[in-house]
Amino acid sequence: MKRERDEQFHSFVLGHRAGLVRTATLLTAGDGHLAEDLVQSTLTKLYVAWPAFRRADNPEGYLRRTLVNALTDERRRWWRRHERPVAVLPDRPGFVPDTDPEDDTDGIRAALRELPPKMRATLVFRYFYDLNVADTADALGCSEGTVKSQTARALERLRAVLAETRIPLTGVIR
Numbered sequence: 001m002k003r004e005r006d007e008q009f010h011s012f013v014l015g016h017r018a019g020l021v022r023t024a025t026l027l028t029a030g031d032g033h034l035a036e037d038l039v040q041s042t043l044t045k046l047y048v049a050w051p052a053f054r055r056a057d058n059p060e061g062y063l064r065r066t067l068v069n070a071l072t073d074e075r076r077r078w079w080r081r082h083e084r085p086v087a088v089l090p091d092r093p094g095f096v097p098d099t100d101p102e103d104d105t106d107g108i109r110a111a112l113r114e115l116p117p118k119m120r121a122t123l124v125f126r127y128f129y130d131l132n133v134a135d136t137a138d139a140l141g142c143s144e145g146t147v148k149s150q151t152a153r154a155l156e157r158l159r160a161v162l163a164e165t166r167i168p169l170t171g172v173i174r
Helices: 002-027 032-048 050-055 059-076 078-082 104-113 117-128 133-140 144-165
Strands: none
Touching: 002 032, 002 050, 002 059, 002 117, 032 050, 032 059, 050 059, 059 117, 059 133, 104 144, 117 133, 117 144, 133 144
């Protein structure tokens, strides 16, 4: 019985891990290391709850919800609030290297980092994965009205941050 469960889980991981990493990378605004950690946490939780996952009416929704919960749990850790990731390690304390202003991708990632995790998740599910309001609400464990208001607020904040950096939102989010 356990062997069959392990084989099912192994097959699932082989088929879904790349997509999970891609989604987690979007949810973390490009932080690949945190994305890998989230995927590991998600897969661990999924393994523990494997029978419930197999019985779920909407396994993709269950998976998205588990990933978002892992992100929320990660952001609640006390040491996360005091950590500031940088692309290049400084050679002296207090030195922060300049970023290339021509690189729109970094600007968009930085703008996404300014959003709270739930707002970022709302944008990722609505615009990058083209989920409808109901599916996004299911993934985030909230009402459809919350998804609509979070989307509107997130887009407003994203536009404001991108306007400061002079990066157009057109083409990034439809």
